[in-house]
Every structure is written in C-alpha cells, then in structure tokens.
Amino acid sequence: MKSHKMSSPQSPASGKPSSHLETLILLETNLDDMPAEWFGPLLDQLLASGALDAWFTSIQMKKNRPAVQLSVLCPPERADELRALIFAHTSTLGIRQREVQRYSLPRRVETVETRFGTIRVKLAEYAPGQWKVAPEFEDCLAAARAHNVPLAEVYRSTLAAWDCSAS
Amino acid sequence: MKSHKMSSPQSPASGKPSSHLETLILLETNLDDMPAEWFGPLLDQLLASGALDAWFTSIQMKKNRPAVQLSVLCPPERADELRALIFAHTSTLGIRQREVQRYSLPRRVETVETRFGTIRVKLAEYAPGQWKVAPEFEDCLAAARAHNVPLAEVYRSTLAAWDCSAS
Amino acid sequence: MKSHKMSSPQSPASGKPSSHLETLILLETNLDDMPAEWFGPLLDQLLASGALDAWFTSIQMKKNRPAVQLSVLCPPERADELRALIFAHTSTLGIRQREVQRYSLPRRVETVETRFGTIRVKLAEYAPGQWKVAPEFEDCLAAARAHNVPLAEVYRSTLAAWDCSAS
Amino acid sequence: MKSHKMSSPQSPASGKPSSHLETLILLETNLDDMPAEWFGPLLDQLLASGALDAWFTSIQMKKNRPAVQLSVLCPPERADELRALIFAHTSTLGIRQREVQRYSLPRRVETVETRFGTIRVKLAEYAPGQWKVAPEFEDCLAAARAHNVPLAEVYRSTLAAWDCSAS
Amino acid sequence: MKSHKMSSPQSPASGKPSSHLETLILLETNLDDMPAEWFGPLLDQLLASGALDAWFTSIQMKKNRPAVQLSVLCPPERADELRALIFAHTSTLGIRQREVQRYSLPRRVETVETRFGTIRVKLAEYAPGQWKVAPEFEDCLAAARAHNVPLAEVYRSTLAAWDCSAS
C-alpha cells in the first residue's frame, strides 16, 4: 500500500487524471398529495431498481403546500422502468426528464488495518498524484456497532491508519 | 362506473399505457433581494399567465443569504411572456431556461356519490389495467367546508365509495 | 404627519420605548402521514380560529420521511380550541405545547398619499425616536393590481412618499 | 367492529375525549461539523434508546454553513442517557434542553380484512364520537411488498374496508 | 439623472428591451460526507474562481442523510477548472453538468445622494420605459455601518432619493 501514491495508471505523471464522462438521465417530479411516510420505501425501491441516486428536496407549491420534489438519476437504459415505477408508486401524473452529463473520478478500493478491524477506503485521484480518501461508510458502521464506539472514532482511526501507512 | 377497469382505450390489454410526451420549458431564478411576502402573489400571477406549475425552493447563497429559487414550468409558447412577468415582478436580473421532456399519464375524471355529495375523482392508468385514483382537492375542500368535517373524512369517504363501486 | 418623529407618547425623550410583553402558547406537531395539499386549508383555519401566527417547517423524520412540523402561536385562552382543531384536521396523535414570552413593539398606522393612491404604513418605534416603517402588504397588493404595476413599485413609492413627507 | 363507534370508554357520550397530558423533554443541538452520512445511524440509535421521536431540521449557521438541527423528544427519565448518547455520537459540545407538555389522543388498534390480508388500523377519537383512522404503516408496507402493489392501493383498500364495515 | 427614464439605447421607444441571451454551464453535485463547516470556504473559492453564482440546497438522501446539493453556474470556459476545484475541495466522486440558457436584463449603474452619502443603484429596464432599481448592497452595508443605522434605513433613503430625483 505504501507505494499507491507513486503509481497511477489513470494518470501518468505528465497528465491529468481522466475523469470519466457519461450521459445520464435525471427524472424529477413534484409530489403534493402523498403522505411523508410513503417516501422512504419509494427511495429504497428506486435504488433497488437501478437508480444511481435518488433524493428529496422540500419545495413550496401553490396553495401553500409544503411539498417534495423527487429526483432520480439513472443510466438511460433504466429510465423507462424507473418512470413506470414512479408512476405506480407515487401520486404524480407527470414526470420531467432531461439528460445530464456526469463526470466521475476513477476510484479504487484499498483496505487498512485499524484497531477496529479491516476497513475499506475509497481512493479517488482528483489531481495528478493527489488522492482523496474516504472510509467505506458501511464498514465503519459495522465496526462501530461491533465495538460499541462512535462512528467518528472508527473514521478517525481509519484515516490515521491510512495516513500513517501511506506516508 | 363498474366496468371502468375493464375497458381502456388508451391501453389495449396487450399493451402498455401510452404516457404522453411533450417538450416543456423550465425557468429558474434565484431571488435574494425580495421580501417573502411578495412571493405569494407572484406565484398566483405565474399560474394565471399560463405556467403549468410554479414553486419555491429554499436555498443558501453567498454572504449567508437564506434565499429562494423560483421554478416555473410552462409550454414553450408561454416562455417569453412568463420571463417578462418574472423580470417585472421580481428583483432578478437573470433567468435560467432549459428544455425538459415531460411524460404524463392519460387521465380522465369520474364522479362518485359520497355522504358529502358528489365528488370528482381523477383516474390515471399507470400500468395496463392498473389505475390510480385521486379525489379532486377542490371538491373535497368544498365538501369539507360545507359539512364542517375534516378533509381526511371526505377523502376517505370518496375513496371508499369509489372502491366499493369499482369492485 | 410631518411631526410624527417629534412626539411619541410611548417613549418620552428620556426613555426607552416600552416593548409590550405577554405570555403566549406555542403548539407544535410533526406531520408525516398527511398529503401536502391538506396543509394550506389547515393554515387558513388556524388563523381564522384565533392563531396569532402559524407556519410550516420541513423536517426529516425516521424511516426517511420528508415531513412537516406545524407551529401555531396563540394566546393562552385559544390553546384548547386550536389543539382540538389540529387534532381534528391533521393526522397527528400528539401535540407539544409550551409557553413563550413575546416582546412586541408598540405600533401605529398612518397613511401616505402615493401616485397609486392612499397606502397605509405601519410604524414601530424600535429605539427612542427611531421608527421603522412598513407599507401595508394588502394595500400595496391591491394598488399594484389596480394599476397593473409590480409590487416593488408600490412599495418604493410608498416609502419615498413617507420619507419625503417625514423629513 | 360494526359497533365501535357506539361505545367509547374514553369518552362518555356527554363528554369530551380526554386527551392525555404529560411532561416530556425536548433536546436540541446544532450540528455543523459532522458528515451527513453519520446522521441516519444516529437517529436509529436514539429511537432504540428510548426517544419518543427524533428528527432533523436543515438550518443555516454562521460562516455560511448548511447545518442540521437535531431534535429529540423523550420522557424525563430517558433524558440523561439520551444526552450522553448525543454527546458520544455527534460532534456537538452543547445540548439545549427544555420541558414541553404533550397532549395525546387516546387511541386503540383494530384490524380490518382487506384483499391484501389483515391490516391493523389506529383509531383516535379527536372529538366526542368522531374518530380518525390511520392504517398501520408497517402492515401496509408488508402487504404492498407481499402483493407487489403500490402502498396507495393497500391504504385505499384498508380505508374502504374499514369505512364499509363501520357504516 | 432626471432624464434617465427618457432615453434608453437598449430599447428604442418602439421596441422591447433586448434581454441578453447566453449559454452557461450548471454544475451540480450531492454532498453527504462532508461537514457543514467546510461549505463556506468552498463557496468563496468557487466565486473567486470564476463562478457566476454558487449555492446550496438542503436535500434528503438515502439512509436518512440530511445532505446538501451544491450548484455552480459558470461560463463554459470556466467549467473545467471549476469541476477540478469541486473534485479537490469536496468529498464528491461525481459532478453533474448541463447547459442552461440565461436571459439577462441590460443594466447600468447610477448614483444617488442620500443623507448617508453617495450610494450606487443598479437599474434594469424590464419593459420598454419601465425600470427597476436596486440599491447596491455593499454600498448600503458600508453606509449603514459608518452611520450606525439599520440597513433598512439606508435602502429606504436611497430609494426615496432616487424616486424623488427621478420623478
């Protein structure tokens, strides 16, 4: 692991890390006649059905309605099915759709040994030779529960372990 | 009404309900120098001038400003007039515009008899032979006021009446 | 009107404007199983039934619910009736209640002549001899509609007319 | 079930439903140095440790920080432990605490037979002889998944079944 | 200044003010693993690096995360650099990008003399011969601090001075 800052197939020393570019679909709809408790399962279903991401934004609509905008990001080939799912599981009668470009950083996963066990970290090269690191949330959560410690402690130990081994 | 689940011109038994697709315009602008009390009449004006929908999103801008994003959805032929209206009635100097596709479910309106009188329900076929139903808000509100009962009771009676007659 | 900055019964030159202090009740409840379109009529009813103010705050509840907190401010003698109204017209099973002190500025209303007609302004003395002024929203809205001009123009004319006459 | 509107031990015909009153504790803290992904597990822990409710409100703090206020409602005897939990699992150094009164409607649970199986409904008498009814979310969710239908359909069937049997 | 409503090079008496149209880039990313206190400096950096505007929207993501959407508006030629900056200074691994059209009102700046000194006002012709006016925020803030008066007073004086001189 020591050398992982030295070699980077994605970014030769002379170049710039090539962020990946793809065309995705963003679906949006405003929901003003659906109780809040139906939204959680909807999000789970969308993510289980191929959405890359899905989220809610609180909005204020006509007639003083504290409503919610649903946003769903997906690959073009999943759009039809996800629209059908939104139509079936929400009260909406209309879904807005548009294309977006998405730039993504190439990433890879490593593991570090911590006093809470092995934790994966996600590495992304945001500039030539410059990496950002993020401990895997689910690993940290599992470790925090297993050791009955705050999440913050697992994150800190993971980052420290990675930092020490990397330097 | 009994048979309304049986026949569906929009969706032959073998097919899929044809959702309607159209290209609309979405106008957006960030408002950080306009008092909150001016927003309500603005929304009314926009809707009265051909906007299909209009809503506010609370945003956080530079210099710690708790500002508001205005969004307006409209047919392309209304965009010029609505932009002029936004420029006249808000403090903004710039309006963002982009096209969106909108998929809409074919819908029709029926009426049901309830103990609070006749209430319209909106029906939309979200999958072949599968309908979702929504009582008309304004009908329910009028009935709730006339009978001095909670809106929830009118909705429930309407859905029950529809369900009983439909099954 | 010229002299209105000179005399102020509420605040003798030597003193401090006496803000009014009273004990009010704040009712709050979290709503996660009620569609957004029911909220507008609820607000109207609360205000028509003696609430001094009522408002919504978007909150995020368990199970990923984008819910709404309702807040209602009222005099102690209206609390019973308003709680009954909230219980009847929302889905909630519990209402939180607590006392708050409210400090209010003494205020009075004057009128100014503008090119859009007579407009009331609300005046409040926030420090000895220092007044803040606010055009009456409903007057401005009516004038803006009658003259088909932006609200901003009516406000500006009103403030200018007041400022000119006052100085 | 037919007769359930006839008898109501909590509210003799001549009286008013006695809403239950108790004193609870509301804990609040502002969190501006904790990543969003740590908040979900925190909510689960709070609810598992005796919080009656817990929720987030987006706030805007100094230095343009889009932060989050955590609110936790609990019985007085759980306050110490929940504060300790918040101190351990968040970045905060200070927790605000105050008492609130909570009025609750007496409620009871019944079951109704629907075409999706047996579903519990929660009943609360919000005025003498006036009941509001809410299908149990978890029952509906389970039924919707088991029958692969939208939640809305299970709710509607449940309300209709209850309404038909009740009337 | 008296005549400034009479002549308007941008809008001959017979025409319509020509709002300026340009194509811009809107960058967006959802941030759920970055503490709130890192957002303020990020906004400053984006604006210092060529962003025309940048703002935050509170969103609700999967796993009950109270997250933040960052939006950045910029000219096409700044998009590469701003994306690099976002990748470097946030936790994100993906940035959404799309084109938007922006309509802008032609504007010019004048000055007015007030009892708090010279204040600039921004003028924009939103319809032929119809101007809206906005005092310059930074001028007003500086004057308010120098004279130790509320911002509202500086704004009002500025608008009044402009209105009087203009009419």
Next chain:
Amino acid sequence: MKSHKMSSPQSPASGKPSSHLETLILLETNLDDMPAEWFGPLLDQLLASGALDAWFTSIQMKKNRPAVQLSVLCPPERADELRALIFAHTSTLGIRQREVQRYSLPRRVETVETRFGTIRVKLAEYAPGQWKVAPEFEDCLAAARAHNVPLAEVYRSTLAAWDCSAS
C-alpha cells in the same frame, strides 16, 4: 500529550464527566418582509454582540411566503441588548423568548504538529476516559490556504497526527 487520556481532572476514573449546566435564553422571530441579502450582516452583528449562536431556518408562512425564522441563543444578561438589536435591524414587530437549559461538555485545547504546521484541536470528554477531538476550523482553514491544499487534507493530517501521538 501522550498521557492525556490517562489523567482527567474533570472525570475521576470512578465517575462520570460532569457536563456543565446553565440557563440560557433563546430568542426567535419569523421574518417575512426582509430581503435575503440583509440576513448575513445581521448574523454577524448578533454574534459580535454577545450571541452564543444564531441561525436561520427556512419556514413557510401564511399567504405562501417562503420566510425565515431567526434563532438567537444567548446568556440571560445579553437578552435585552440582543432583542433591541433584532428590533432595530429586522422588520419584525415581535420576538419570542424562552429559557433553555444547556448542557456543555468540559473541553480543552491542545496542539498537534502536522505537515501543514501547528494546528489546535479541541478535546471534549464525552464519557469517562473517552475523548472526542475536533481540529480547530480556523486553524485548518488558514493552513489549507497557506499550503493550497483541500481542507480535508489538513483535517486528516491533524487527526492522524493526534491519533498517532495519543496512542
């Protein structure tokens, strides 16, 4: 620094860290007729005048107003002056006030040497012998700017340096 987990005057091994308890004042007001750009300077003034904290919450008021609630936390002896300041610098005519208890963790500050220089960390003992640590935001920001690196890197280095030295 090595031994700082061993000795803790605030919490003898046998006991529980004594969180500090004090009574504070929470001031709140709803602002619906004040432009967003006036809010930033207001926050600065409040914090400069003895507020312990001050923040905004987006709310939705009557007549479809996307308004803002201002909250200010302060010691009782600052309440009069802060109310006067709010009355002077906002459009409000009424301010709600109530007492809250605040529990605070005892904290102390240490410094760690990092590759970006000396950085202070705040330490708080949230349970006997259990410390949480937070790098000082302003130190990290200054270092990040001086070394032209992301804030995340300074935080990570600081936490790692602290963790290594502490263990």
